Amino acid sequence: MAASVDTAETVQSIAGDKYKYGFITDIESETAPRGLNEDTVRFISAKKNEPEWLLEWRLKAFRLWTGMTEPSWSKLGYPPIDYQDAYYYSAPKRKEAPKSLDEIDPELLKTYEKLGIPLREQEMLAGVAVDAVFDSVSVATTFRKKLEEKGIIFCSISEAVQNHPELVKKYLGSVVPYSDNFFATLNSAVFTDGSFVYVPEGVRCPMELSTYFRINAAQTGQFERTLIIADKGSYVSYLEGCTAPMRDENQLHAAVVELIALDDAEIKYSTVQNWYPGDENGKGGIYNFVTKRGACRGRNSQISWTQVETGSAITWKYPSCILQGENSVGKFYSIAITNNYQQADTGTKMIHIGKNTRSTIVSKGISAGKAQNTYRGLVKILPGAANARNHTQCDSLLIGDKCGAHTVPYIETRNRTARVEHEATTSKIDADQLFYCMQRGLSAEDSVSLIVNGFCKQVLQELPMEFAVEAQKLVGISLEGSVG
Amino acid sequence: MASETTTGLPYADRFAAIAATLPGQSVPWLRELREDSFARFAQLGLPTPRVEQWKYTNLHPLTKAGFEPAVVNGQGRGQIKALQPLSSLLPAEEPAHRLVFVNGLFRRDLSEIGALPEGVRLDGLGEALASEAESLAPMLGRAVRSGDNALLALNTALMADGCILRIGRGVSIDAPIHLVFVGAAEETALAFHPRNLIVAERDSRAVIFESHVASNGGVYWSNPVTEVTVEDGAEIQHYKFQDESLDAFHIALTEVEIGERGRYHSFVMTSGGRLSRQEIRAVLDGKGAECRLTGGYLARGKQHVDNTTEIVHAKPHTTSKEVYKGVLDEQGRAVFQGKIIVEKDAQKSDGHQLNRTLLLSDRAEIDTKPELEIYADDVKCSHGATAGELEESALFYLRARGIDETAARRMLIEAFLGDLGEDLASATVKAALQRRVSNWLAAI
Structure with missing residues (x-):
């Protein structure tokens, strides 16, 4: 216990000192002129040396986007975003980061060691710019080689466009079409980079893939586009985002993630999102408008989304599964924590199309401070989805009397043989539990962290080991200052 | 949708003529209330499925019945x-x-x-x-x-x-x-x-x-x-x-x-x-x-x-x-x-x-x-x-005891709706509810 409390504190101190590593130096960068028009789109496409079809696709998206209105149905309040007052292409702004682990507080390293967090993980936690550290190239090559041997393609989407155009052309926009929604359409027009994964037939990916391991593209832009294809009988686990505290200004982040699982394939997608949430007065923070969708195209395919959302001033995100193949399975495990002035409107959509499709939704929302936390989800059983099953569990926990927790599920059932169950509860932290912990010498804050971790356990245990440890810490950090 | 100014109801367009015959037209505040309410309705129009509260119920058939x-x-x-x-x-x-x-x-x-x-x-x-x-x-x-x-x-x-x-x-x-x-x-x-x-x-x-x-x-x-x-x-x-x-x-x-x-x-x-x-x-x-x-x-x-x-x-x-x-x-x-x-x-x-x-x-x-x-x-x-x-197993249980399928189904549906009655204080209403349900089930 002592060790983890220490870590919580140390990590906390990183999160707290947001200005310590926070100022930004513009390094030489190629920047498109401020604003957004067709020329910006052409500029981005030309920079990336893209084929004609992709430019056309971007332009179609852009032209559509100009006529679209920003959605307003969510329970989110934020000042209007001026889309013309932004740069849509710029070499990523880099932060003044420590050059190597030598510059990190040795005490911090000691704690990591105690916890057994691997070296590279430590770098991430401490905010070390990875490509500046020791032999990253060789590290990257080792992994790449191992993956290549298995025939797995894992690269940035820009590289994929150059090297595997047939795959990109076949699958890009096939799950989230360019016309999907305001933010996805904007992303389609101006996406700059992102990850591409292709796992060939029958291959089980030997390691967890993550944006982090794809070192040279670690610093991706505001408009990422991720495309993951699991061919027949394959398996891949993908980790997204990192727990390193990002110290960004109020900034728009509109990513699109598309997953495709063919017959008997399985994709496990885990996210720990800890973008800068803004300060305790609600100033700054990331606006996170993300479209994530997976298509279980094949028989017996499976897609699971696990997310721990603790960051961002605004989260608008509904990772979804289209359960098309017979016997396909969709899962959604989510923890969303909001504190101070954070707002989250998140949930999932499970669209049951094929026979015997099954879905599970477990959502845990925790709201503290003056935050608003909304679960919004859709379970749709189409007439052809005989014997479909869904079970949904949404629990909300309120800490303090100034926050809000909301649940907005939509359940549409059009097949007699389907079985759909939805449960939701809202309550506050149990005073007895709190008393019990504090009576045993834990501080109020640690007690809350412990209780909340227990509340979230069902989701935390779905995370890959490496993430689970950090996610647990984050739960505590995010709620800092919410009691007492 | 405030932009749609048509009410979708043809007779409502003759509001002024109809209102003149409604009770209380000589009372100024009531007349005013009716007029304001009608203006509000005309402004809102019949709700369409684009209005969140009416997402699943489309009133379009109302406009067609004349x-x-x-x-x-x-x-x-x-x-x-x-x-x-x-x-x-x-x-x-x-x-x-x-x-x-x-x-x-x-x-x-x-x-x-x-x-x-x-x-x-x-x-x-x-x-x-x-x-x-x-x-x-x-x-x-x-x-x-x-x-x-x-x-x-x-x-x-x-x-x-x-x-x-x-x-x-x-x-x-x-x-x-x-x-x-x-x-x-x-x-x-x-x-x-x-x-x-x-x-x-x-x-x-x-x-x-x-x-x-x-x-x-x-x-x-x-x-x-x-x-x-x-x-x-x-x-x-x-x-x-x-x-x-x-x-x-x-x-x-x-x-x-x-x-x-x-x-x-x-x-x-x-x-x-x-x-x-x-x-x-x-x-x-x-x-x-x-x-x-x-x-x-x-x-x-x-x-x-x-x-x-x-x-x-x-x-x-x-x-x-x-x-x-x-x-x-x-x-x-x-x-x-x-x-x-x-x-x-x-x-x-x-x-x-x-x-x-x-x-x-x-x-x-x-x-x-x-x-x-x-x-x-x-x-x-x-x-x-x-x-x-x-529930398949409940149906099977009854069938295994010699109850024919229709009767078994009815029995289970009655039981499913049965607990609605449990909370009702009025015996008359309970009986009325039961009558409704069995009449309805008779047609299955």
Whole structure:
């Protein structure tokens, strides 16, 4: 216990000192002129040396986007975003980061060691710019080689466009079409980079893939586009985002993630999102408008989304599964924590199309401070989805009397043989539990962290080991200052 | 959608001409209220599925039926001669204070108000609007909280009649008050907008039965609005059976305000109507206030049944309990939207909600949206929803004991709906519910 409390504190101190590593130096960068028009789109496409079809696709998206209105149905309040007052292409702004682990507080390293967090993980936690550290190239090559041997393609989407155009052309926009929604359409027009994964037939990916391991593209832009294809009988686990505290200004982040699982394939997608949430007065923070969708195209395919959302001033995100193949399975495990002035409107959509499709939704929302936390989800059983099953569990926990927790599920059932169950509860932290912990010498804050971790356990245990440890810490950090 | 200025209802475009004949036109504030309400309706138009609250219920068929007002120059269109043939349709036979409305108009000749305790006023609204509008001013709109509700605005603009019930301080009415709304279809499709005003003063008590029946089938549209005020310590039990014609439209709104320690229990059984919606909005506006909403729905053919409820816990220590259950056959479609709001200071609120639906056919559809909106932390709120077919193993159990499939199915459906009755205080209503269910099941 002592060790983890220490870590919580140390990590906390990183999160707290947001200005310590926070100022930004513009390094030489190629920047498109401020604003957004067709020329910006052409500029981005030309920079990336893209084929004609992709430019056309971007332009179609852009032209559509100009006529679209920003959605307003969510329970989110934020000042209007001026889309013309932004740069849509710029070499990523880099932060003044420590050059190597030598510059990190040795005490911090000691704690990591105690916890057994691997070296590279430590770098991430401490905010070390990875490509500046020791032999990253060789590290990257080792992994790449191992993956290549298995025939797995894992690269940035820009590289994929150059090297595997047939795959990109076949699958890009096939799950989230360019016309999907305001933010996805904007992303389609101006996406700059992102990850591409292709796992060939029958291959089980030997390691967890993550944006982090794809070192040279670690610093991706505001408009990422991720495309993951699991061919027949394959398996891949993908980790997204990192727990390193990002110290960004109020900034728009509109990513699109598309997953495709063919017959008997399985994709496990885990996210720990800890973008800068803004300060305790609600100033700054990331606006996170993300479209994530997976298509279980094949028989017996499976897609699971696990997310721990603790960051961002605004989260608008509904990772979804289209359960098309017979016997396909969709899962959604989510923890969303909001504190101070954070707002989250998140949930999932499970669209049951094929026979015997099954879905599970477990959502845990925790709201503290003056935050608003909304679960919004859709379970749709189409007439052809005989014997479909869904079970949904949404629990909300309120800490303090100034926050809000909301649940907005939509359940549409059009097949007699389907079985759909939805449960939701809202309550506050149990005073007895709190008393019990504090009576045993834990501080109020640690007690809350412990209780909340227990509340979230069902989701935390779905995370890959490496993430689970950090996610647990984050739960505590995010709620800092919410009691007492 | 504010931009759509067409009302979608041709007869509403002749509002000025119709309004001139409505009761109370000589009273300035009432005339103004009608005009403002109509302007509001014209601005809003009929809600489309793009309006979140109407996502699953499309009112487009209303625009196609070519409705005419059921009241012309104070005279009702649509005739029924006597109540006799209807008695079989009414859910309750026990002695009651009975008011009968035909196409929205109060028919004293068919009603039996009987002797009421002192301090109770029970009467038709139309005459009162015409002769003593002033006394109604504090009652009209008292319980209404919803702001931009187009159909409420239309009702306020065109209300011609309805019921006034005012129960004085501490008065308890023993016999139930029975409001019978009869839809009598004519060759022209008729529309009517009854308005009921119910006020239970402090510590008073009453039981209200509300029946909506059809004299001879056919197309008509009933758009009733009922305002219920339950003052401190008062208690209202409100039972509604909606057995409209299977070609009729029934879009009802009930707005309830409940004071300290006040209790309101509503039961709504829907089995009639081609397209129907019952919206209940209840505000728990005093410490210790309690609200229970129970509902059942049975739909087959192409019936569409919408139950939309909103319970607002506005004060601390308030309780709500809500259970809606239904069975859908053929192409029956049901909508359940249940929202519980706990306001900022309504600590120690307790709100529970359950919606369960049985689907008997592959073409039936249920759309459920249970919603929690919570701004206080010391609360216990939950909702649950299920949808599916009859339990295979339960069916097998009965079949194994020699019960044929049809009987077994009926038995299980009856059991599924059975617990709706458990919460009902009135034996008459329980029996009426059972009759509805077994009649409906007989046709499976």
